[in-house]
Amino acid sequence: MWNEQGFLQISIAATLVVAALGVVFGILSGSFSIAFDGIYSLADAAMTGLALWVSSLIVKSVQIDALSGRIRNRFTMGFWHLEPIVLMLNGCLLMTVASYALINAAMNILNGGHQLHFGVAIDYSAAMVLVCAVMAMMGIRLNRSLKSDFISLDIKAWIMSGGIALALLIAFLIGLAVQQTPSAWIANYVDPVVLALVCLVMIPLPIGTVWKALTEILLIAPSDLKDHVDHVASETVHRLGFSSYRAYVARVGRATQIELYFIVPGGLPPKTVEEWDMLRDEIGAAIGDESANRWLTIAFTADAEWAE
CATH class of the missing domain: 3.30.70.1350 (Cation efflux protein, cytoplasmic domain)
Incomplete structure (x- = not known):
């Protein structure tokens, strides 16, 4: 059974792979939504790495001689206060990335959309749905005992990524289906429209985490x-x-x-x-x-x- 830090390490590795594949397949398919998924995953990996570092400091701070004397003397009150700061930064970053993608999607729709290589896009989306589902289930199972806020936020990130991939998969299948029909013009709008819809769903999701972290930073009494x-x-x-x-x-x-x-x-x-x-x-x-x-x-x- 993994501990908090072990799962976060696995999550970072998986997220980096997903981010690299998202950027590559986004370029190959011409899909802004797939490229966004890769960038989103890259931002999530950076935040998970920061969470792993803070988690390590908190664990070491309660262990004798686990930290150097200089660090212990500098942070005599411990490192707990870093946890809500990281959680708030993470949530704000993810909302910012999604808001920027929403603006780009709206501009793309107004400009008439663009053509897409649906075969490559469908292959990527199907693979991402599977990867995200596996990582989310692993995190949920582990967090039943650990009750970690870091793992909880990471699970939400995998669920959000999986939701994006599933929405993309459905949209790309629809776009592929209408290509040889009188409604073929719809295919040009599939990518920006689904990206806009996904962003509208994603932007509010971290609000609860950000608010909770803010109350802890402000030391509001529960x-x-x-x-x-x-x-x-x-x-x-x-x-x-x-x-x-x-x-x-x-x-x-x-x-x-x-x-x-x-x-x-x-x-x-x-x-x-x-x-x-x-x-x-x-x-x-x-x-x-x-x-x-x-x-x-x-x-x-x-x-x-x-x-x-």
Whole structure:
């Protein structure tokens, strides 16, 4: 069974092959839509490579001596913040490429379309449907256990590429079928029209990923996480007779960041450091999700200003 980085490496290799074939077959068939598919795949490969690098940094950051001392000293808060940045950049790039292709398709339609070698185009499209379907199924099966945002975005990219290839295949078959009929003029418009339709479908698809990444970059508190932490903190305040608490939460990529400050009234019986640590352990266990990707800070103070 592959891990996240192993699948992304396979995905990059497959995407580079698809990109090269797309450009070559686009030139041979005279199809702008096939060439676009190749360029789109090339952009996706670049973004997947960046995702692989970030994933490697995040994994190494929680391993002792996996990173050099200089890097660790420069990034003392870890590398989790890079994950939503890469996801947002990826989504924005894919939408930009699709928007540019849509403009070109519209200009081509207004100029009367162009002739196409349908045989070569059909062979390419059929092969791409198969490749994309295999890669998407492999990613879906692996991500059932890993729950990786990077793999999830990569799966979407393969599904989108497969959808493009399938739309091209259907359109090219229609174009081939009408060539020897009175409606042969339609064949000149097949390539730009299908490219425009594909772009209109593709452009909105990454919006959800971009929005999620933006909320993480802006450190917007997820409502489910905030409600859970508030519930645990409120019970702790009530049970131990504290004055109040302050909770600060965020989800950044695969990391969960939680800071809890409990306001302790003056005059309570003193506790040893070990007793405070035991209380932190209890609160941490109640919050749950203890892993290398949880950043939890719990502090106790009698001065509320320290918690603001």
